[in-house]
Amino acid sequence: MSKSAPKRRMITSALPYANGPIHLGHIAGAYLPADIHVRHLRSTGEDVLWICGSDEHGAAITLRAKKEGIPPREIVDLYHEEMQKAFTGLDISFDHYSRTSSPKHHQVAQEFFLNLMEKGGFEVKTEEQFFDEKAQQFLADRYIQGTCPSCGHDGAYGDQCEKCGKTLSPTELVNPKSTLSGSTPVLKPTTLWYLPMGRHESWLREYIVEGKLDGQPHHDPKTWKAHVLGQCRSWIEGGLESRAMTRDLDWGVPVPVEGAEGKVLYVWLDAPIGYITATMEWCEAHGQDWKDWWQDPNAELLHFIGKDNIVFHCIIFPILLKEHGGYNLPTNVPANEFMNLEGDKISTSRNWAVWVTEYLEDFPEGSDAMRYVLTAIMPEQKDSEFTWSDFRDKVNNELADVLGNFVNRVLVLTKKYYGGEVPTAPAQEDLTDTDRALLEALAAAPGKIGGLIQRHRYKEAQLEAMNVARLGNKYLTEQEPWKLQKTDPERTATIMHLTCQVVGNCAVLLEPFLPQTAAKLAAAFGLTDGRWADAQPDMVQAGTTLGELPILFAKIDDDTVAAQVAKLGQKGGDTTREIMPAKDEITFDDFTKLDLRVGTVLECEKVPKADKLLKLTVDTGLDTRTVVSGIAEHFKPEDVVGRQVTLLVNLAPRKLRGIESQGMVLMASTDDGGLRFVSPEEGVQPGDVIS
Numbered sequence: 237m238s239k240s241a242p243k244r245r246m247i248t249s250a251l252p253y254a255n256g257p258i259h260l261g262h263i264a265g266a267y268l269p270a271d272i273h274v275r276h277l278r279s280t281g282e283d284v285l286w287i288c289g290s291d292e293h294g295a296a297i298t299l300r301a302k303k304e305g306i307p308p309r310e311i312v313d314l315y316h317e318e319m320q321k322a323f324t325g326l327d328i329s330f331d332h333y334s335r336t337s338s339p340k341h342h343q344v345a346q347e348f349f350l351n352l353m354e355k356g357g358f359e360v361k362t363e364e365q366f367f368d369e370k371a372q373q374f375l376a377d378r379y380i381q382g383t384c385p386s387c388g389h390d391g392a393y394g395d396q397c398e399k400c401g402k403t404l405s406p407t408e409l410v411n412p413k414s415t416l417s418g419s420t421p422v423l424k425p426t427t428l429w430y431l432p433m434g435r436h437e438s439w440l441r442e443y444i445v446e447g448k449l450d451g452q453p454h455h456d457p458k459t460w461k462a463h464v465l466g467q468c469r470s471w472i473e474g475g476l477e478s479r480a481m482t483r484d485l486d487w488g489v490p491v492p493v494e495g496a497e498g499k500v501l502y503v504w505l506d507a508p509i510g511y512i513t514a515t516m517e518w519c520e521a522h523g524q525d526w527k528d529w530w531q532d533p534n535a536e537l538l539h540f541i542g543k544d545n546i547v548f549h550c551i552i553f554p555i556l557l558k559e560h561g562g563y564n565l566p567t568n569v570p571a572n573e574f575m576n577l578e579g580d581k582i583s584t585s586r587n588w589a590v591w592v593t594e595y596l597e598d599f600p601e602g603s604d605a606m607r608y609v610l611t612a613i614m615p616e617q618k619d620s621e622f623t624w625s626d627f628r629d630k631v632n633n634e635l636a637d638v639l640g641n642f643v644n645r646v647l648v649l650t651k652k653y654y655g656g657e658v659p660t661a662p663a664q665e666d667l668t669d670t671d672r673a674l675l676e677a678l679a680a681a682p683g684k685i686g687g688l689i690q691r692h693r694y695k696e697a698q699l700e701a702m703n704v705a706r707l708g709n710k711y712l713t714e715q716e717p718w719k720l721q722k723t724d725p726e727r728t729a730t731i732m733h734l735t736c737q738v739v740g741n742c743a744v745l746l747e748p749f750l751p752q753t754a755a756k757l758a759a760a761f762g763l764t765d766g767r768w769a770d771a772q773p774d775m776v777q778a779g780t781t782l783g784e785l786p787i788l789f790a791k792i793d794d795d796t797v798a799a800q801v802a803k804l805g806q807k808g809g810d811t812t813r814e815i816m817p818a819k820d821e822i823t824f825d826d827f828t829k830l831d832l833r834v835g836t837v838l839e840c841e842k843v844p845k846a847d848k849l850l851k852l853t854v855d856t857g858l859d860t861r862t863v864v865s866g867i868a869e870h871f872k873p874e875d876v877v878g879r880q881v882t883l884l885v886n887l888a889p890r891k892l893r894g895i896e897s898q899g900m901v902l903m904a905s906t907d908d909g910g911l912r913f914v915s916p917e918e919g920v921q922p923g924d925v926i927s
């Protein structure tokens with residue numbers, strides 16, 4: 237391909253794990269920004285290919301399968317379909333959506349692995365790995381949990397701490413536990429293929445920090461987001477350690493080496509290769525050569541991801557591509573930060589999430605409205621927050637009152653005054669300063685919006701696109717053609733001709749953000765196949781007959797907001813709860829050592845200067861004693877007095893805030909972080925033995 241040939245844009249979005257449905261946080265992270273980007277490129281006539289697919293390997297899948305008692309295949313089939321439904325429903329317009337469990341992908345990933353192996357790209361080591369003797373399985377990634385050595389977070393996984401983002405090896409975890417059985421794992425030798433990342437440090441530093449590859453300029457590092465560069469820099473400066481690229485698991489791409497039975501490729505090795513497989517599939521179906529997209533120097537690679545995937549796309553995958561040779565490396569990785577929800581982190585286990593398919597059931601016409609709100613609050617540079625009341629305000633005040641109202645008034649007035657035909661264009665000399673300002677704004681808008689999109693500033697780009705409608709709305713309101721129509725028909729025609737131009741421009745410029753709305757506008761204003769270049773101050777021809785336009789945006793009422801907020805945290809949606817792993821087995825004798833009794837709380841008061849502690853006086857049948865309990869954040873003293881509780885009476889006394897606590901009240905912890913008393917049924921009295 238010659239240098240003058242048009243650039244190909246190879247675009248990927250993070251492959252979502254097929255272990256649960258898609259929520260709004262996913263969409264705002266890696267899919268909506270890419271969709272806006274790709275729609276704009278298509279509109280400007282660029283050669284672009286956008287691929288994605290379900291990531292169907294890894295411990296997240298097998299763990300879920302184990303929990304639900306069904307084969308991994310059923311899990312990935314279920315969610316592959318569910319995720320496609322969510323993406324289609326929000327008009328996420330991948331050119332191809334694939335899946336990594338396909339035989340084709342297994343073959344491509346294995347060939348890639350063998351290529352690296354032949355080049356000496358791995359270190360093969362036999363070493364001690366954690367093994368769960370009860371489950372008879374090696375423990376990696378999500379099969380093992382413990383305390384993060386870096387930030388002290390208690391629930392860090394064997395491959396990553398989700399609190400501080402540090403990637404980990406299982407052996408780095410403090411106090412490791414098997415998530416399968418809860419037992420403390422033992423060490424057992426196994427053979428692993430390691431990627432010696434340290435070898436690649438110097439060229440990676442040049443690539444990330446200077447934007448150079450093999451001494452040649454590759455990309456402008458200033459175009460990368462500060463938080464992406466920051467994460468990469470701290471990785472490289474911290475020293476890159478070798479990472480195991482294989483796992484002892486029975487689900488995944490088998491390691492294609494003799495004697496490696498029972499081993500699969502690490503999911504983070506095979507998943508990004510899934511981008512390549514998906515491209516091959518699309519190219520086969522479209523008579524193209526996939527190498528033109530991945531290996532031609534004139535093609536450009538762009539990865540859209542969330543911030544938790546930065547290291548894999550900026551460091552590990554580039555190492556794999558460079559080590560293999562012949563592949564392009566990404567010119568940018570515009571990762572987004574996280575989106576929170578109603579004052580809390582999105583949590584699958586607590587069902588604190590808005591699931592896309594559920595949203596679309598409640599709002600069947602709601603794709604554009606949600607795209608609009610998510611773009612308006614997109615976490616481009618820092619974390620952001622979605623709230624339903626903000627959703628209502630943006631839909632009502634911006635989409636319905638500005639865009640919907642403006643377009644509707646233009647259409648209704650044009651029908652009323654001109655039988656639905658766009659009136660004649662004004663002569664240049666008849667234009668007022670206000671008219672000229674409007675036309676200048678229209679002329680400048682496509683470049684301004686397109687530039688922002690190219691720089692991955694989608695939030696501002698959408699704001700500018702909406703400003704076109706806002707400007708038209710203001711112009712129409714101020715010019716008041718309804719007052720002039722009888723006395724000054726020429727001026728009225730000018731106003732209506734110009735406002736029709738504004739709507740025409742909206743149909744093109746809003747398309748990346750609001751594709752359904754843009755299509756409705758284009759249809760009503762006789763525009764077909766609108767391209768970015770068609771957005772011009774004189775794009776709608778005089779004499780065009782306007783069609784019908786449905787109501788663009790239904791207003792959201794307070795009851796709807798309340799109903800959506802009430803759904804959060806309730807059961808349903810994702811049914812997988814993070815259950816605390818079982819503890820180590822004990823004997824019956826161990827159990828009989830516990831002296832559990834029914835007790836009645838006689839008195840209760842707060843412990844001074846201790847937010848969490850209540851002091852209980854309990855009738856145990858044996859005696860009346862003091863128990864200090866950490867329940868003050870959940871119960872008021874008056875709620876506790878008179879209750880019958882389950883009490884461990886032979887716990888060695890201990891002092892809390894200077895008060896000797898002589899026993900322990902049993903409580904159940906709920907999913908939402910709450911506490912409940914474990915209370916006996918009626919008809920028991922203090923001192924009754926519980927066994």
Ligand SMILES: [Zn+2]
Nearest residue numbers: 384387397400
């Ligand atoms: Zn941590």
